[in-house]
Amino acid sequence: MAATIKDVAKRAGVSTATVSKVMNGSYSISQSTVETVRKAMEELHYYPNLRARNFAKQSTKQVLFLTTLGENAGFSNPHMFEILSGLEHVLGNKGYLLGVKSTTPAEAPEFVREIFDSKMVDGVVIHASVISRQLDDLIIQKEIPHIVLGQPSFSSHFCWLDIDNKLAGEMAANFLLQRGYQSLAFIGGTDEDKISAHRLTGVLSVLKEYDVIVPKHHLQYGESDCDSGFRMTEQLLQSPNLPDAIICANNYIAYGCVNALKENQLRIPEDMGILTFDDYPFSQILEPKLTVVNIDVYDMGIQAGKLILNKMKKPNLQIQFYCTLPSITVRGSTKE
Amino acid sequence: MAATIKDVAKRAGVSTATVSKVMNGSYSISQSTVETVRKAMEELHYYPNLRARNFAKQSTKQVLFLTTLGENAGFSNPHMFEILSGLEHVLGNKGYLLGVKSTTPAEAPEFVREIFDSKMVDGVVIHASVISRQLDDLIIQKEIPHIVLGQPSFSSHFCWLDIDNKLAGEMAANFLLQRGYQSLAFIGGTDEDKISAHRLTGVLSVLKEYDVIVPKHHLQYGESDCDSGFRMTEQLLQSPNLPDAIICANNYIAYGCVNALKENQLRIPEDMGILTFDDYPFSQILEPKLTVVNIDVYDMGIQAGKLILNKMKKPNLQIQFYCTLPSITVRGSTKE
DNA sequence: CTGAAAGCGCTAACAT
DNA sequence: ATGTTAGCGCTTTCAG
Numbered sequence: 001m002a003a004t005i006k007d008v009a010k011r012a013g014v015s016t017a018t019v020s021k022v023m024n025g026s027y028s029i030s031q032s033t034v035e036t037v038r039k040a041m042e043e044l045h046y047y048p049n050l051r052a053r054n055f056a057k058q059s060t061k062q063v064l065f066l067t068t069l070g071e072n073a074g075f076s077n078p079h080m081f082e083i084l085s086g087l088e089h090v091l092g093n094k095g096y097l098l099g100v101k102s103t104t105p106a107e108a109p110e111f112v113r114e115i116f117d118s119k120m121v122d123g124v125v126i127h128a129s130v131i132s133r134q135l136d137d138l139i140i141q142k143e144i145p146h147i148v149l150g151q152p153s154f155s156s157h158f159c160w161l162d163i164d165n166k167l168a169g170e171m172a173a174n175f176l177l178q179r180g181y182q183s184l185a186f187i188g189g190t191d192e193d194k195i196s197a198h199r200l201t202g203v204l205s206v207l208k209e210y211d212v213i214v215p216k217h218h219l220q221y222g223e224s225d226c227d228s229g230f231r232m233t234e235q236l237l238q239s240p241n242l243p244d245a246i247i248c249a250n251n252y253i254a255y256g257c258v259n260a261l262k263e264n265q266l267r268i269p270e271d272m273g274i275l276t277f278d279d280y281p282f283s284q285i286l287e288p289k290l291t292v293v294n295i296d297v298y299d300m301g302i303q304a305g306k307l308i309l310n311k312m313k314k315p316n317l318q319i320q321f322y323c324t325l326p327s328i329t330v331r332g333s334t335k336e
Numbered sequence: 337m338a339a340t341i342k343d344v345a346k347r348a349g350v351s352t353a354t355v356s357k358v359m360n361g362s363y364s365i366s367q368s369t370v371e372t373v374r375k376a377m378e379e380l381h382y383y384p385n386l387r388a389r390n391f392a393k394q395s396t397k398q399v400l401f402l403t404t405l406g407e408n409a410g411f412s413n414p415h416m417f418e419i420l421s422g423l424e425h426v427l428g429n430k431g432y433l434l435g436v437k438s439t440t441p442a443e444a445p446e447f448v449r450e451i452f453d454s455k456m457v458d459g460v461v462i463h464a465s466v467i468s469r470q471l472d473d474l475i476i477q478k479e480i481p482h483i484v485l486g487q488p489s490f491s492s493h494f495c496w497l498d499i500d501n502k503l504a505g506e507m508a509a510n511f512l513l514q515r516g517y518q519s520l521a522f523i524g525g526t527d528e529d530k531i532s533a534h535r536l537t538g539v540l541s542v543l544k545e546y547d548v549i550v551p552k553h554h555l556q557y558g559e560s561d562c563d564s565g566f567r568m569t570e571q572l573l574q575s576p577n578l579p580d581a582i583i584c585a586n587n588y589i590a591y592g593c594v595n596a597l598k599e600n601q602l603r604i605p606e607d608m609g610i611l612t613f614d615d616y617p618f619s620q621i622l623e624p625k626l627t628v629v630n631i632d633v634y635d636m637g638i639q640a641g642k643l644i645l646n647k648m649k650k651p652n653l654q655i656q657f658y659c660t661l662p663s664i665t666v667r668g669s670t671k672e
Numbered sequence: 673c674t675g676a677a678a679g680c681g682c683t684a685a686c687a688t
Numbered sequence: 689a690t691g692t693t694a695g696c697g698c699t700t701t702c703a704g
Contacts, residue, residue: 002453004697015675020699028673047453052697055391056680062435069424071634074417075617081410081417088405088438097435097456099398102424117338117383120433226621255621281411282618285562285591298407340681351691356683364689388681392696 003044012040023048059122062097063087063308064115067127069102078280079297080127083149086301087125094309096122109134116144123312125304128152128160145311147304151321153194159311161304164323165195168293169202172247172275175293175328177210179335181245181273185218187232187257188249193224196249199277203247218243222253229256237264245273245334251280251290258286258333274333277326288332300324339380348376359384395458398433399423399644400451403463405438414616415633416463419485422637423461430645432458445470452480459648461640464488464496481647483640487657489530495647497640500659501531504629505538508583508611511629511664513546515671517581517609521554523568523593524585529560532585535613539583554579558589565592573600581609581670587616587626594622594669610669613662624668636660 009016014033021029022037040046054060065084074081088098099121103111108130115121126135128150136156139146148160176184186203189196200219207214217239222228229252236246237260248254254276258268266272268288275291276283283290303324311317345352350369357365358373376382390396401420410417424434435457439447444466451457462471464486472492475482484496512520522539525532536555543550553575558564565588572582573596584590590612594604602608604624611627612619619626639660647653 005699006697016698017675017677017700018673021674024699030673033673045453047450049697050451050454050456051387051391051394051396052680053699055387055682055696056698056700058387058680060387064433069421071421072418073421074414074419074633075615078410078414078417081414081420082408083410084417084436085405085407085409085438088436092438097400097437099433099435100420100424101433102421102428114383115386117381118386120386252621259623279411285588287595297410341683342681352682353684353692354690357690360683366689369689385681388696389683391680391698392682392684394696 002049003046005046005048007044008037008040008046011044012037058119060120061095062099062121063091063312064099064101064121064124065127066101066103066108066112066124066130068104068129069100079278082297083301083304086298086303087305088301089298090302090305090309096309103130105130105132105135108132109138112144113138113142116142123147123308125149125308126158128162131156131158143315145308145315147308147311149300149304159307159319160321161300161307162321162323163295163297163300164326165198166202166205167323168277168295168326169199169204169247170206171202171326171328172199172277172293173203173206175291176245176247176273176275176334177206177212179273181334182212183218183241183243183245184212184214185220185236185243185246186214186249187220187222187229187236187246187253189224190221193249196224199247199249215239215241224250225252226256226259229253230260231256233257233260234264237266243272245275248274248276251276251278251283254290255282255286258290268333269335273335279329283331291331291334292329293326294329295326296324338385339382341382341384343380344373344376344382347380348373394455396456397431398435398457399427399648400435400437400457400460401463402437402439402444402448402460402466404440404465405436415614418633419637419640422634422639423641424637425634426638426641426645432645439466441466441468441471444468445474448480449474449478452478459483459644461485461644462494464498467492467494479651481644481651483644483647485636485640495643495655496657497636497643498657498659499631499633499636500662501534502538502541503659504613504631504662505535505540505583506542507538507662507664508535508613508629509539509542511627512581512583512609512611512670513542513548515609517670518548519554519577519579519581520548520550521556521572521579521582522550522585523556523558523565523572523582523589525560526557529585532560535583535585551575551577560586561588562592562595565589566596567592569593569596570600573602579608581611584610584612587612587614587619590626591618591622594626604669605671609671615665619667627667627670628665629662630665631662632660 005016009019091098123145126148140157148158151162220232222232248257277293279292279294283292341352345355427434459481462484476493484494487498556568558568613629615628615630619628
């Protein structure tokens with residue numbers, strides 16, 4: 001049977017209250033008793049029962065990550081796990097345990113209510129894919145310390161955090177112009193693809209600033225996959241005046257784009273520069289390796305962790321959002 | 337202030353013990369009082385305080401997943417998150433919460449001891465990358481319900497679970513022979529790469545069974561990356577007698593292999609069949625799409641979840657291991 | 673600076 | 689079938 005606080009108290013010849021104070025670093029304990037108690041704890045291999053502590057303190061030092069998992073999540077959504085890793089890093093260092101729970105938008109409110117009323121966790125990090133108005137109401141009404149990962153698509157009271165895709169687009173355009181590219185093209189998703197759209201907005205705002213004119217056919221819209229990337233690029237190459245660099249809205253599109261360029265005997269980066277977003281593994285595998293505007297999603301997890309820690313400390317803190325900054329990783333698909 | 341069991345008892349006009357029994361589905365409660373109590377709970381929006389329950393029951397209904405995370409884990413190790421998803425699926429359905437904690441082999445024992453002595457979790461699922469002899473001793477000594485994901489590389493008392501890579505190799509070879517391929521080659525990692533080695537063992541055992549002779553130069557060893565796959569394939573193509581199919585130890589190698597074949601004007605699958613392992617995203621993107629022997633890692637997570645649930649119920653259960661079965665996903669890189 | 677004692681909310685013998 | 693009551697192990701107030 002594991003030692004309890006009583007055993008320690010007895011062995012150290014003090015009361016349990018004193019032992020408790022030693023553990024919690026109370027200032028009003030003499031150095032000598034601190035040492036006696038510490039010694040007793042070691043000798044007995046004492047470790048406080050956290051279940052009891054949680055109960056007494058009415059807190060669990062646990063944060064829940066609420067999202068949708070399910071088959072293939074690991075492959076199709078590496079970003080989510082990157083965020084999770086960042087989250088765990090911060091929380092773990094602060095002595096918090098990160099719980100993970102898969103749910104759906106429909107079930108989420110019920111679930112959040114449950115774990116919250118049942119006092120299982122101190123705070124919750126919610127992936128935007130499972131939020132709803134109902135959840136918004138609940139969270140606000142119960143004043144649940146929370147952070148939403150991703151900007152809500154409806155107006156809400158959530159405290160959220162997202163990537164600044166527009167800024168990423170701006171960085172992409174600025175980078176290429178600085179490297180001497182003069183005529184940029186963009187291939188990406190349609191307007192419903194918010195991520196792609198935001199990136200494009202950023203690109204265009206920079207071009208406008210520099211008075212660079214973008215011919216209509218230098219903007220191609222399609223799906224977010226490899227085949228579509230191939231087709232959009234072929235379209236682009238029909239233009240009377242070719243661009244000298246292509247910004248691809250994501251990795252899959254970029255892969256199709258590279259294939260199309262190769263098929264058309266265009267050299268990368270001499271004849272055409274390529275730049276894309278997010279450092280998925282095959283940005284680093286393709287030939288040439290791709291220059292990317294990288295969103296540090298691990299860092300996003302870290303920021304989320306810091307925020308939720310803050311929110312738990314001061315629940316009335318009203319940060320509405322925070323954006324992690326993109327950075328550029330230069331590789332062979334753009335010229336020096 | 338949230339309602340407690342006392343409030344419910346008072347409102348229902350019964351004792352707290354009765355309320356508790358209703359919650360825990362005791363048989364010795366009359367239907368009528370069950371209803372009265374249920375009604376009172378609803379009216380008060382009562383949800384039991386799990387912290388109190390955990391404390392009283394000396395169990396947390398929590399399982400910890402112990403592994404190494406850190407930056408880039410999401411991208412470089414999708415398998416781990418696939419497993420995590422499977423785990424959560426099983427545990428969540430049984431009312432368990434899955435905690436995640438990143439650690440290192442050096443820190444793991446200390447950490448496991450801590451969370452276990454502190455009674456934070458009921459069981460622990462440990463990735464093989466963080467185990468050690470020290471951890472083995474600890475787990476056995478303290479009789480901690482556990483499952484290790486991946487076969488330990490040293491002899492131990494762990495209860496573990498792994499993928500049957502040898503069987504995967506056998507399936508690969510059998511499949512190709514059945515499809516009419518006659519001469520198989522294998523390119524993969526060196527002997528230290530256990531996964532690759534096991535797959536090769538499986539392949540060879542089938543070939544031996546069918547009395548197919550494998551010329552030495554049909555076996556190439558290198559690194560587990562794209563470049564190495566390219567080089568090994570080029571080596572292979574130097575052979576006086578070419579194989580008609582190549583088994584690649586993993587996706588990265590396969591990618592290099594495809595590139596090399598294309599460069600040498602060999603058609604896939606007409607001139608050369610290709611088969612690899614694990615269904616990483618780019619098996620599905622490459623042209624042609626790759627036939628793979630797929631390890632259902634999500635299922636591995638599910639099996640791990642079931643096992644740990646069992647172990648927690650009967651801690652003296654001595655399953656030593658379990659292997660998840662591979663399956664084949666046929667795509668364009670092998671002929672009909 | 674230290675100790676006594678009253679909880680924290682629920683469970684589970686044991687009585688009735 | 690239901691109630692009484694003694695914990696579960698730690699924290700925290702208040703008194704000394």
